[in-house]
Amino acid sequence: MKVHLIADSAADLPRSFFEANDIGFIPLRVSLDDKEYEDAVTIQANEVLEAMKNGKAPKTSQASPQTIKNTFLQFAETGEPALYVAFSSGLSGTYQTAVMMANEVKEEYPDFDLRIIDSKCASLGYGLAVRYAQELCVDGNTIQEIETSVKDFCAHLEHIFTVDDLTYLARGGRISKASAFVGGLLNIKPLLHMEDGKLIPLEKIRGKKKLLKRIIEVMAERGDNWSGQTVGISYADNEDTALEMKQLIEDAFHPKEIIMHTIGSAVGSHSGPGTLAIFFSSKS
Template sequence: MTVHLIADSAADLPRSYFEENGIGFIPLRVSLSDKEFEDAVTIDADQIFEAMQNGETPKTSQASPQTIKNVFLQYAETGDPALYIAFSSGLSGTYQTAVMMANEVKEEFPDFDLRVIDSKCASLGYGLAVRHAADLCINGNTIQEIETSVKNFCEQLEHIFTVDDLTYLARGGRISKTSAFVGGLLNIKPLLQMEDGKLVPLEKIRGQKKLFKRIIELMKERGGDWGNQTVGISYAANEEKAIDMKNLIEDTFKPKEIIMHSIGSTIGSHAGPGTLAIFFLKK
């Protein structure tokens, strides 16, 4: 029996990937200049980054309940099981809303096997989990096998983030404006990581060379089995820096595959242009 896969725009995968693999798409929402947009549908990340560089502060919100319900209903009518892998509940309320909408849909379609997973992942890390699930769907795994495997995958996934300009985190209330000003003067680059679905500070590095060196050290400490895994790199209006990071990772670890994609509007609205993130599996 076919298992249908659903994900949302915070996975930071190209829309073409969703379309080519028949994956249901749920857009999160972004507000900019008093107008509301659907992430990756009516606005793209480049527009967000340009606006932020011009001093605007976009705001984000979870996917609307009706949007989520409509996607679920679409699959309920097929009679096949469906699995929604959601953006981390630590960063968005979309997962909780999806659980409520799933219960409503199941009241109307009691035989519909619909499952909702809190990935506790973000950006292309979340995207790697979606790709993993898609491969399992193609291979004909059952929904139980896919659900179990995806949960294990997400638990093993490392997220290492760095931002180029602390000002954007200050605007969003993540750090004080004084810290952002001093950090900028000293060329301090913060490293952040995901813990239980939330983005938390790891350490501060001065200068890009030391930053790249430290990221490689963390990958050596935490990662492994490189020849059998895909590394993800997401970036925000700094593709050249991401390519430099990609080349360094290739030379050091020779992973099976490295995929790159721009950070989307949702996460980009908080992190800002210049953000770089690396995703890989733990040892």
């Protein structure tokens, strides 16, 4: 039986990927200039980043409960199972709302087999999990097999990233304001990672060259099976740096594939222009 896949806009994958693979799409919300938009639907990342460079402070909120419910209902009506791989619950309330909406839908469709996974991933790391889930769906696996495999994939996914200005993360409550102040001094670049779906500072490095070199070192310490995996790179208004990082990764590890994509407006509203993030599978 076919298993349908659902994901949200925080995966930072192009809309064309969702459309080509018939994946249900749930947009998070972005507020800018007292107007509310749907991420990747009525506002795009470049618009948000440009506004931030001009001093604006966009805010984000979880996906609309009704949008989530309507998406679930769409697949419930097919009589086939569905799997929603959700943005990290440590960064958004979308997962919790989805669980509530799933319960409502199941009251109307009690036989609907809907599974929801808290990916504990973000941006293109989350996107890699969605891509992996899609491959499993196409290969004809059962929903139980897909759910188990995707949870394991997410548990071994590393997120290593840096930002130009920690003020944006502090403004959104993602890190402390004290950390933001220190990080803004003397060209110190923060290196962060994810632990249990939350952003955790790793270390501080002075200068871009040392930063990129340190990212490669961290990848070497944590990564494994490079020839068999896809590495993700997401970036915000700094494609040149992302391309430089891509070349360093290719030279050091020769992975099966490297995919790149801009950070979406929901994630970008918190990380800001100059964000660079690398995603890869860790050692088992």
